[in-house]
Amino acid sequence: MYNRYAEVFEEIVAPFLDYNHWARYIAGFLAKHGCPAPAEVLDFGCGAGHFTVALAKLGYGLTGVDFSPEMLERARARAEAFPRLSFIQSDMTEYTPPVPADAAVITFDTIVYLATLEKLDALFANLAASLRPGGLFVCNLLPDFTRFIEHNIIVNNDKFAVFYEPTKEDKVIHFHMTGFIRRGDLWERFQETHSEREHSPEELKETAERHGFTLVDTAPYHATSITGREAPVDRPHYVFQKR
Numbered sequence: 462m463y464n465r466y467a468e469v470f471e472e473i474v475a476p477f478l479d480y481n482h483w484a485r486y487i488a489g490f491l492a493k494h495g496c497p498a499p500a501e502v503l504d505f506g507c508g509a510g511h512f513t514v515a516l517a518k519l520g521y522g523l524t525g526v527d528f529s530p531e532m533l534e535r536a537r538a539r540a541e542a543f544p545r546l547s548f549i550q551s552d553m554t555e556y557t558p559p560v561p562a563d564a565a566v567i568t569f570d571t572i573v574y575l576a577t578l579e580k581l582d583a584l585f586a587n588l589a590a591s592l593r594p595g596g597l598f599v600c601n602l603l604p605d606f607t608r609f610i611e612h613n614i615i616v617n618n619d620k621f622a623v624f625y626e627p628t629k630e631d632k633v634i635h636f637h638m639t640g641f642i643r644r645g646d647l648w649e650r651f652q653e654t655h656s657e658r659e660h661s662p663e664e665l666k667e668t669a670e671r672h673g674f675t676l677v678d679t680a681p682y683h684a685t686s687i688t689g690r691e692a693p694v695d696r697p698h699y700v701f702q703k704r
Contacts, residue, residue, distance in 0.1 A: 522546070
């Protein structure tokens with residue numbers, strides 16, 4: 462996952478996201494509930510590090526965690542100017558820092574990659590081990606997954622083309638991707654499948670409570686505030702605090 466696709470993902474998504482704006486939004490939650498900069502924050506599913514760097518610019522210490530070495534290669538290059546920023550290759554349900562952090566975040570719908578309730582449970586078990594008492598966890602959900610399976614999707618330009626064929630199995634959507642990346646006069650073909658699950662607010666809250674977390678805040682964040690384009694849904698954000 463995010464092997465060759467990592468190369469084109471940044472061009473597909475990053476130009477439409479104001480990561481600095483989103484970082485200020487998340488930092489507002491952190492400061493409001495007792496974790497102002499220079500608190501230490503875990504960025505689970507950090508990808509290519511855009512958001513990680515944006516939060517580091519606000520004075521936070523960051524450890525970015527991601528499973529994809531290809532995405533982390535881009536993240537490390539982006540973060541060279543930030544000495545309090547490091548990156549770890551690991552599943553977000555498995556990495557526990559040597560010293561408990563003040564907060565953890567999962568942004569840009571990345572929680573959907575926990576494709577089973579067992580994985581969601583494993584995340585909160587790891588958060589309980591990774592955060593200090595009173596530590597915060599901020600994430601968002603992406604409602605109404607069904608709109609993604611109404612038709613196939615094609616994204617292309619003169620450098621790449623990606624065809625997405627979604628299929629649904631219960632609450633899980635499998636995005637079967639076939640892509641082509643231009644290499645001079647030739648095109649390199651790749652295939653990946655990304656499995657994502659639509660977690661409900663009730664599932665999120667019940668799992669958090671079971672592992673010693675209390676919901677302390679929630680707010681919508683409309684996609685137009687980060688993409689500049691009309692979008693059909695808000696991204697509700699949730700703030701949990703470890704008891």
